[in-house]
Amino acid sequence: MRIRKELFADERDDDLAIVGKPVRRQDIEGHVTGRTTFFDDRLVPGLLHIRCVRSTHDHARIRAIDTREAERVPGVRRILRWADLPKKAHNILTIFNFGIDDEPALADGKVRYRGEPIVAIVAESLRAADEAVAKVRVDYDPLPAVFDVEEALKPDAPLVNEYIGRNWFRYWGDYDCQQIRFGDVEAAFRQADVIVEGRYQMSPIEHAPLETQGCIVVPGEDGRFTVYTCTQGLHFSLDNTAAQLRLDTNRLHFIGGTVGGGFGGKVDTVVEPLAVLAAMLTGRPVRYVFTRAEEMQVSSPRGAERVYITDGVTRDGRILARKIVHYHDAGAYSRLSTYGTIKSAAHHPGPYWIPNVWVDSFCVFTNRTPSSAMRGFGVTGGDFALESQMDAVARAIGMDPLELRIKNAYRDGDMKAHRKLTEGAALIECIQVAAELARWPLSEEARSASSRIGGGGDRGRVPPTPPARTRLSDRGEGERGRETSRIDAAERPSARATTPPPSWLRSEARAVEARAVEDGARRAAEGGEGRRREEQEPPEPPRPASGHGALRFSSVFGSRRR
Amino acid sequence: MVTAVSFTLNGTAVAAVAEPAETLLSVLRHRLGDTSPKAGCLQGTCGACTVLLDGEPVLSCLLLADAAEGRRVETVRGLADGPTLHPLQEAFMDRFAAQCGFCTPGMIMAAKALLDRNPNPTREEVIEAISGNVCRCTGYLPIIEAILEAARRLAARR
Amino acid sequence: MPLSVRTTETLAEAAALLATERAARFLAGGTLLMRAVNEGDVSFSLLVRTRDPNFVRMRTAGGRIELGAGVTMARILAARELAFLHAPARAIGGPAVRSMATVGGNLFAEHPYGDFAAALLALDARVQLATGFGPREIPLEEFLRGRDRHPRALVSAVVFERPSDPAAFRFHKMTRTRPKGAAVLSIAAHLPLSGGRITGARVAYGAMGKTPIRARAVERALEGRPLSPEGIAPAVAVAAEGTDPPTDSLASAWYRRRVIGVVLRRLLLGEG
Ligand SMILES: Cc1cc2nc3c(=O)[nH]c(=O)nc-3n(C[C@H](O)[C@H](O)[C@H](O)COP(=O)(O)OP(=O)(O)OC[C@H]3O[C@@H](n4cnc5c(N)ncnc54)[C@H](O)[C@@H]3O)c2cc1C
Ligand code: FES
Ligand code: FES
Numbered sequence: 002m003r004i005r006k007e008l009f010a011d012e013r014d015d016d017l018a019i020v021g022k023p024v025r026r027q028d029i030e031g032h033v034t035g036r037t038t039f040f041d042d043r044l045v046p047g048l049l050h051i052r053c054v055r056s057t058h059d060h061a062r063i064r065a066i067d068t069r070e071a072e073r074v075p076g077v078r079r080i081l082r083w084a085d086l087p088k089k090a091h092n093i094l095t096i097f098n099f100g101i102d103d104e105p106a107l108a109d110g111k112v113r114y115r116g117e118p119i120v121a122i123v124a125e126s127l128r129a130a131d132e133a134v135a136k137v138r139v140d141y142d143p144l145p146a147v148f149d150v151e152e153a154l155k156p157d158a159p160l161v162n163e164y165i166g167r168n169w170f171r172y173w174g175d176y177d178c179q180q181i182r183f184g185d186v187e188a189a190f191r192q193a194d195v196i197v198e199g200r201y202q203m204s205p206i207e208h209a210p211l212e213t214q215g216c217i218v219v220p221g222e223d224g225r226f227t228v229y230t231c232t233q234g235l236h237f238s239l240d241n242t243a244a245q246l247r248l249d250t251n252r253l254h255f256i257g258g259t260v261g262g263g264f265g266g267k268v269d270t271v272v273e274p275l276a277v278l279a280a281m282l283t284g285r286p287v288r289y290v291f292t293r294a295e296e297m298q299v300s301s302p303r304g305a306e307r308v309y310i311t312d313g314v315t316r317d318g319r320i321l322a323r324k325i326v327h328y329h330d331a332g333a334y335s336r337l338s339t340y341g342t343i344k345s346a347a348h349h350p351g352p353y354w355i356p357n358v359w360v361d362s363f364c365v366f367t368n369r370t371p372s373s374a375m376r377g378f379g380v381t382g383g384d385f386a387l388e389s390q391m392d393a394v395a396r397a398i399g400m401d402p403l404e405l406r407i408k409n410a411y412r413d414g415d416m417k418a419h420r421k422l423t424e425g426a427a428l429i430e431c432i433q434v435a436a437e438l439a440r441w442p443l444s445e446e447a448r449s450a451s452s453r454i455g456g457g458g459d460r461g462r463v464p465p466t467p468p469a470r471t472r473l474s475d476r477g478e479g480e481r482g483r484e485t486s487r488i489d490a491a492e493r494p495s496a497r498a499t500t501p502p503p504s505w506l507r508s509e510a511r512a513v514e515a516r517a518v519e520d521g522a523r524r525a526a527e528g529g530e531g532r533r534r535e536e537q538e539p540p541e542p543p544r545p546a547s548g549h550g551a552l553r554f555s556s557v558f559g560s561r562r563r
Numbered sequence: 564m565v566t567a568v569s570f571t572l573n574g575t576a577v578a579a580v581a582e583p584a585e586t587l588l589s590v591l592r593h594r595l596g597d598t599s600p601k602a603g604c605l606q607g608t609c610g611a612c613t614v615l616l617d618g619e620p621v622l623s624c625l626l627l628a629d630a631a632e633g634r635r636v637e638t639v640r641g642l643a644d645g646p647t648l649h650p651l652q653e654a655f656m657d658r659f660a661a662q663c664g665f666c667t668p669g670m671i672m673a674a675k676a677l678l679d680r681n682p683n684p685t686r687e688e689v690i691e692a693i694s695g696n697v698c699r700c701t702g703y704l705p706i707i708e709a710i711l712e713a714a715r716r717l718a719a720r721r
Numbered sequence: 722m723p724l725s726v727r728t729t730e731t732l733a734e735a736a737a738l739l740a741t742e743r744a745a746r747f748l749a750g751g752t753l754l755m756r757a758v759n760e761g762d763v764s765f766s767l768l769v770r771t772r773d774p775n776f777v778r779m780r781t782a783g784g785r786i787e788l789g790a791g792v793t794m795a796r797i798l799a800a801r802e803l804a805f806l807h808a809p810a811r812a813i814g815g816p817a818v819r820s821m822a823t824v825g826g827n828l829f830a831e832h833p834y835g836d837f838a839a840a841l842l843a844l845d846a847r848v849q850l851a852t853g854f855g856p857r858e859i860p861l862e863e864f865l866r867g868r869d870r871h872p873r874a875l876v877s878a879v880v881f882e883r884p885s886d887p888a889a890f891r892f893h894k895m896t897r898t899r900p901k902g903a904a905v906l907s908i909a910a911h912l913p914l915s916g917g918r919i920t921g922a923r924v925a926y927g928a929m930g931k932t933p934i935r936a937r938a939v940e941r942a943l944e945g946r947p948l949s950p951e952g953i954a955p956a957v958a959v960a961a962e963g964t965d966p967p968t969d970s971l972a973s974a975w976y977r978r979r980v981i982g983v984v985l986r987r988l989l990l991g992e993g
Contacts, residue, residue: 032664035599695815
């Protein structure tokens with residue numbers, strides 16, 4: 002490895018003590034001697050084990066659950082149901098006053114994805130638990146399911162999650178998506194020589210950590226529960242477990258620290274609440290560990306993302322405008338996808354200075370496995386789309402893809418679409434070094450470019466942005482002119498009619514909404530005031546304004562001259 | 564109903580009671596307290612539970628414990644010679660061949676089975692030897708390098 | 722009911738137990754059966770094993786080869802006289818799987834497994850069954866066809882003729898990952914040449930149907946032809962005939978049918 006110390010040498014002291022030097026991991030001796038203690042390496046006598054009965058349907062109402070035979074299996078100590086849950090629905094971000102409690106830890110009368118836990122068997126052995134699982138009879142009433150983000154936004158799509166009340170998450174009480182408005186993309190498209198459109202689709206990705214997630218809970222004499230867990234967020238999981246069980250946090254003692262591979266997949270806190278509840282109700286130590294099949298099928302993956310990008314470009318390779326519609330597939334429940342969607346908007350339009358930017362990022366609910374955090378979720382999928390699009394632009398105008406990137410890269414002093422001034426830009430230098438190592442020929446101009454030269458000035462200002470339909474921060478400006486569609490299935494009887502929620506669910510959902518209103522001004526508009534809004538169609542994939550002579554390249558609609 | 568099983572674990576004679584269909588992995592971990600073999604999948608697909616039975620790599624999650632009756636079982640706990648680590652262990656540390664460490668005990672045992680049989684393996688043979696062991700963290704290259712490095716260090720000793 | 726284990730001295734006793742106990746399964750290497758136990762399969766509660774030495778016997782001297790059903794892939798790989806079988810034996814899992822996985826178990830392995838069974842099909846192997854009433858022998862092809870109808874049969878061994886020319890036996894497995902992975906498909910072929918022309922071709926596929934199958938149309942098209950690009954063209958053209966490959970996470974049925982001819986051509990021409 003070689004460190005390019007000559008780059009930006011004046012920006013730091015040259016006193017790197019660790020970077021660039023081989024250093025042993027602090028915990029590695031434990032790893033190679035087999036002494037590292039993972040949560041499941043705690044040997045606790047008298048353990049009970051949990052296995053869940055899981056939905057065999059993608060979307061169904063549950064008519065009845067018959068556990069009578071299962072209860073008679075020798076060794077079964079308890080069967081947990083939704084009725085046993087101290088808190089009937091939860092989302093891990095509501096402890097920060099963000100989002101909506103939208104997920105029951107055990108099915109609430111409906112299942113919204115295949116593999117959703119319905120009841121939890123607590124038994125003396127895994128074998129007994131497995132036998133009991135096989136004996137539980139669940140009577141399903143299958144419902145139509147939706148698996149595609151754009152299908153889910155259509156007016157007649159089945160409603161996935163009644164707690165949310167619509168198939169997309171409404172941000173800040175009022176916004177159907179996270180938005181960026183910077184400059185005037187439509188006007189800029191008319192100036193462009195070439196329009197390049199792309200549609201990019203990411204699949205869900207399972208973290209597949211080598212250690213499946215799980216925990217061991219030991220009730221103590223002092224009324225506290227010691228929880229050995231592989232969570233990646235010890236305090237986050239402790240707080241969320243306490244919130245779900247309505248316990249004071251000092252009743253829980255979480256011990257973790259060694260995670261057998263996480264990659265973001267071990268923050269959802271799905272095993273701890275049920276295991277602690279089982280320990281509370283039985284007074285016994287309890288172990289709940291996902292099988293490999295469960296880890297693959299029901300632990301949350303990286304969400305599938307679909308991204309439409311339209312670029313307006315000049316022949317000499319300047320990107321004048323970029324319009325993005327980004328759909329983040331949350332699956333059946335929010336988990337952390339509401340936040341991932343915010344990140345996707347925050348990451349667009351990529352590390353490039355583009356004077357006109359328009360972004361809509363939607364968090365959409367479908368009947369797929371709930372998705373959540375994974376290594377830069379929201380960002381990675383966006384980058385895949387953005388960088389593929391950069392290559393498509395380069396091809397469309399016959400320019401070298403690295404030259405195109407250098408030409409458009411952020412320079413210090415540039416205004417980002419998020420109204421932040423660029424500092425410490427280094428993309429140009431990275432590309433230059435990479436090109437050199439790959440022996441990729443660059444023009445003199447690209448080789449002499451610098452992140453410190455050419456930024457700021459006009460590029461450092463927020464461009465005139467059409468009022469009333471742009472500024473995300475200015476919520477006071479009213480509904481009228483805002484361009485983003487407000488899709489209000491809640492006000493569409495048809496959407497509601499497909500899946501009328503059970504009566505208890507309706508009151509729970511109302512209570513949630515009521516709390517959201519109390520929660521502060523930001524959420525004020527949330528349904529409480531009965532204001533009727535214009536119904537609009539779900540968002541279309543972006544199309545540049547017609548009637549100009551730009552050459553149009555499109556992976557969405559084919560390539561043609563308009 | 565329980566049965567008794569006895570074998571040599573890392574050079575020491577051990578005995579344990581076990582349920583009739585209990586796996587070797589379970590007996591090692593829960594009855595004998597050697598938690599170094601890991602339960603990564605219990606399906607045979609990850610190799611984290613790999614131990615050596617009479618020198619051959621086996622998946623202890625799929626093997627009934629009594630298959631080890633009277634035989635030699637080796638785990639990574641037995642690799643070090645007192646305070647002196649085995650060259651595989653040293654090389655894994657030096658080459659950053661472990662991140663979370665969950666695959667490491669099985670991976671090292673799979674590598675040991677190879678080096679015991681073939682002290683001077685090619686890169687391809689190393690890859691073949693660990694092909695039943697999944698590592699989700701490292702991307703394998705540091706592991707392959709570490710095993711080749713260990714082979715070199717072992718050769719230098721001879 | 723907790724899982725229990727019975728170990729019999731003879732194959733016949735094991736066969737009798739399996740025939741009478743509904744909840745019994747025969748345990749060989751356990752790479753599939755124990756996996757089912759660990760994944761929560763409670764459809765059986767008794768594991769039956771045998772110590773019968775015939776179960777693990779290998780007879781490889783001479784022209785007739787007999788492999789006890791309990792012989793592992795690792796033992797085949799250690800037997801130099803079975804070099805022609807090393808490719809299919811090495812195709813099963815990684816080293817640890819191979820020290821456990823048995824020949825007999827492979828005959829029961831469900832899609833996409835059964836690579837070794839495909840090799841045995843191309844060798845025209847016969848299956849010896851232990852029954853409560855004594856041994857019985859049937860062709861492997863017939864056995865596989867009826868496999869799911871009488872799952873309680875106990876296999877004691879497989880027998881087949883050693884190929885007179887080891888080079889006449891070929892095996893190729895196509896996988897998505899290397900060096901190890903479950904089959905997109907596998908092909909085994911026995912192609913004896915006489916005067917430069919194929920006589921008595923036997924070709925078998927793995928992962929191209931519910932069980933490994935013989936590719937009869939290919940065999941007919943190869944008969945009497947030379948192993949040249951022109952000679953094999955008719956066989957390649959009918960490569961997918963009679964197949965019914967499943968769609969799974971490794972490949973679609975469409976893809977398997979599409980690619981089988983390509984793999985077959987490479988195998989026949991020695992390019993793969
Ligand atoms: C990680 C992994 C990778 C694998 N990769 C492959 C692969 O690439 N290709 C492949 O073909 N297979 C593969 N397998 C599957 C399996 O290992 C092999 O098919 C093996 O040959 C099965 O043999 P076994 O002795 O382990 O069977 P067992 O698990 O003992 O038995 C399997 C089934 O066959 C029955 N059975 C076994 N022997 C007999 C007998 N003699 N008579 C009657 N019934 C019997 C059992 O009752 C059981 O129902 C893989 C398995 C794992 C875990
Ligand atoms: S735990 Fe045994 S192979 Fe994964
Ligand atoms: S180091 Fe984490 S799985 Fe290998």
